[in-house]
Amino acid sequence: MTTQQKALLLKDKQGRFAIEAIPIPTPGANELLVKIESAALNPVDWKVPEYGIIREDYPVILGYDAAGTVEEVGPEVQGFAKGDKVFYQAGPTNEYGAFQQYALAKANVTAKLPGNITFDEATSIPSGITTATLGLFTHNINLDGAELYPFWEEGGRGKYSGRPIVIFGGSSCVGQFTIQVAKLSGFSPIITTASLRNADMLKELGATHVLDRNLSTDALSEEIAKITSxxxxxxxxxxxxxxxxxxxxxxxxxxxxxxxxLSEAIDPAKKASQPKHVIVHLGATGPGYEASNSVWTTLTELVEEGVIQPMRVQILSGGLAGILEGLDLLKKDKVSAAKLVVHPQETA
Ligand SMILES: NC(=O)c1ccc[n+]([C@@H]2O[C@H](COP(=O)([O-])OP(=O)(O)OC[C@H]3O[C@@H](n4cnc5c(N)ncnc54)[C@H](OP(=O)(O)O)[C@@H]3O)[C@@H](O)[C@H]2O)c1
Known part of the structure; x- marks a missing residue:
């Protein structure tokens, strides 16, 4: 096997990107080496170069979602073999970054690809499901969250039947997976905000009511009051x-x-006067990265069953070079209800 690969490097803090040849890493204990066929883009991938936040390990390899084929299995890994098709939570450091042709994957945040989805679709799942689940299902785990009992544990499906949930931004990646996990947990009604052109798609995922994202807070409260008391x-x-x-x-x-x-921006006076739990959950890029593993144990089956569905994907051409155009689209809020995906192996 070749020892070199191509990677998209962010050379310096708030600096420029360059595609360069770098060594292919070797998997350590509980790690896999994956040949990446599809890598997905997230808002964090434009925020890091724009604001110089989150990462300090320059030159940085970004990319938090990947899917591909296992090339090598590290010591102590169980349940995976060379040649397995997998998808996984990439990041948060260079050797795990998705914007390269080969990367390491931690086995506990990796799942086998079920037969009913493609690599492209699979790569839309990891950050979305991680962020949706870690913010909500923190019963008995040492992480700040809404303390709900996980739907993937015994007795978890439908546990919150008849309880309402409101999800702001249902057509975003995080929103789409939050709708789906809320449905699995039994929440009803599932009320979400989005552009109304996306309403039918969100109802197919499990939303019961889709409200216009441009409603004022008062108008939103009035609409919600008509749906549930x-x-x-x-x-x-x-x-x-x-x-x-x-x-x-x-x-x-x-x-x-x-x-x-994202970081909290609630009016402090308002917050001080009202007893509500505000959870700031920075899971996929923060300490929750490791804690997310329990949903991964059943993710292949959940996707195979069709109760967790991938997003609609938009493929960017040019391999890793296509990422730059994609980051610009994300930054300008020009992507609606879809995941941007590149094929690193097509890099010139
Ligand atoms: N904490 C974490 O671990 C974590 C992980 C992932 C993402 N994030 C953050 O979460 C946010 C969402 O990320 P993402 O990947 O899910 O984004 P995304 O898929 O790129 O979001 C695009 C969608 O946002 C919707 N949207 C934008 N403004 C809205 C508004 N005011 N009200 C309702 N919907 C709105 C748009 O809906 P319409 O097209 O329907 O208008 C669009 O479909 C980002 O800020 C990201 O950095 C945090």
Whole structure:
């Protein structure tokens, strides 16, 4: 096997990207070496170069979602063999980054590809499912979250039957997986905000009501009151801009949980006056990376069963070089209800 590969390197903090040849890493204990066929883009991949946040290990290899074929199995790995098709939570450091042709994968955040999805579709799943589940299902794990009992554990499916949930940004990647895990947990109604052109697709995933993302907080509260009179004890803000955070905080019931996916931006006076649990959950890029492993034990079966569905994908041409165009589209908010994907092996 060749010892060199191509990778997209972010050369310096807030610096430029370059495609360069670098060595292929060797898997250590509980690791796999994967030949990456599909890598997906996330908002964090443009925020790191734009703001110089999160990463310090320059030159940096970004990319938090990958799918491909196992090339080599490290010591102590169980359940995987050379040639297996897999998808996995990539990042958070260079040797695990998805924007290269070969990378290491931690076996506990890797799943075999079921026969009903492609590499491209599979790569839309990891960060979305990780972020959705880690913010909500923290019963008995040492992580800040909404303390729900996992739907993938015995007795978990349908456990929250009849309880409402509101998800801001249902058509985002995080939102689409949050809708699906809420459905598996039995939540009903599942109310989400999005552009209304995406309503049918979100209802197929499990949303019961799709409200226009441009409604004012008052109008949103009025619409929700027409749907349910129960207290909103679980609210998930998959967008977490200041405007959505403050609206989400307002509608969360006293004592309820509001899950955020970006740093908190709620008006401090408002927050101090209302007893609500605000969870700032930076899972996929933070300490939750390792804690996410338990959903991975059943992910192949959940996807095979069709109860966790991948996103619609948009393929960018040019292999790793196509990432730059994709990051620009994400930054300009020009991607709706879809995951941008590249094929690293097609890099010139
Ligand atoms: N904490 C973590 O571990 C973690 C992990 C992943 C992502 N994130 C963060 O979570 C956020 C979402 O990431 P993502 O990958 O899910 O994003 P994404 O898929 O790129 O989001 C695009 C979608 O956002 C929707 N949207 C944008 N503004 C909205 C608003 N004001 N109200 C409702 N929907 C809105 C759009 O919906 P329409 O097209 O329907 O208008 C669009 O479909 C990002 O800020 C990202 O950095 C955090």
């Amino acid at each position: 129960k207290p909103l004890e679980i609210v998930y803000d998959a967008i977490s801009l200041p405007v959505t955070q403050n609206a989400a905080f307002d509608i969360t019931a006293p004592g309820g949980y509001l899950v955020l996916v």
